[in-house]
Amino acid sequence: MKRAPSLQRRLSLGLTLGVSLLWLAATAATTLIVGHALDKTLDSALKETAQRMLSLAVVEIINRDEADLLQQVASFSAHEEYITYLVRGVDGKPLLVSHDIDLSVFPDTPQTGLRSTATHRVYGISAVSDTFFIEVAEPLSSRRQAKWQTTGLLLLPLAGLIPLILIGTWWLVRHTLQGVRAYRDTLESRGAGDLSRVAGQDLPAELLPVASAVDHLLERLRCTLEAERSFTANSAHELRTPLASSLAQLQRLRREVPDGPVQQRAKHIEASLQDLSRLSQKLMQLARAESGSFLTQTPQDVVPLIAHLVDDFQRTSASPIVLSLPDNGPVTASIEPDALAIVLRNLMENAVKHGHPGSPVNVSLTDAGTLRVVNTGPVVPNARLSRLTERFQRGETRTRGSGLGLAIAQAIADGAGARLTLISPASGRSDGFEARLQLIVVTAPPLSLS
16 A cells, blocks of 8 residues: 655655745845846946046056057056957057956957947946046956855855754654654553543644544444444343343243154254354354443463363363463463453364364363364365454364354454454464464563452
8 A cells, every 4th residue: 555645754754845945035136136226236347446446547548659559558466357458549449458368358449338249248438538548357257256256155055044944844743743743642542442532632623623534433433333332232131131032932832742753853942042042142242242442450370261162162062172371480461361261162162163073172271372273174264264363254164153252352352452363274284274363472470360
């Protein structure tokens, strides 16, 4: 089955992704704003540079011996020149240039004002009645580099913040959903028969209606099951008296009539009434088995109880019962004695009915609390084995029975926190059927049942 998505994971990843996207959007907006402001600042610096250098250049050119001679300003030290300039006369002839100039950047004729070329940002201005022109150029790549550096400085903290945001969001969501996890754990830890209201503490307001709906559903389910169990138990109880009376009258009738067809019919009717009486008893046990928990607060030693039950069952059993108990002392379990008695009796009845006639039935208990009931009957197919604990399910046999014995045992095992396992063929054999009940064994001092 596909695993359901985790709300904690979805919230943590979603919030982290949302914060990251907002950060990226803010970075993009900041980059645009900073880029516009940077362009204005650099344009202003470009104008300021041109205006300051033009006055100095005009004085230097006028004071030359040969005013129309091209002069290139020497560099004091090797460096990368971001801003280059070109001073020209009215005829466009270069008069003064920076040391690292590329004349192809500038147009053939001087131009004034701000403009952009494919590679540079250029500003031109004139002086002395438009007889001298200066143009200052700045590479656009330097501006782009400045913008990318600004963007990188804004994105750099995000790389370190994403893990911190994820961890912080994960912790916050986990802490916020602590009440939800406690509610889930409470539901998972409940036994099959516990239909009481679920305590939902510290649940978010959005989940309170869900918790209330679950409580109402459990209440309706409890009432329905109680009505069903009550009807089953009352019906079975009310049938006991008329069935017993009918059996008594029929047995008296059999003693009074001679042998013949009437005697045979009476015998068949008696067998049917006995089956109906046993079914009534099983229905009462089933109603008792599905009534709730079978855990006792005081752990008790189950060894004497099992020995007594086997001895009592042996008196009326058609097959011998071989009992094996641990020699190392008591086996202390927390199951109710009456519930264990019902389970063991049903398992032994099932083993005797469906085993080979006269074959021994082995009943054993280990120190770990594993109760095994094994017969030598035919192998039960796996497809049918998994359904034997359902109501009115029987194996492929003509033996008379109600099909409720293993269902009763399974219901009591669920209510006692035990585990019932059906195995066929039996462990270590090529045939037979094994019912294995794993009890909850505790180490508390035992209370003997003898």
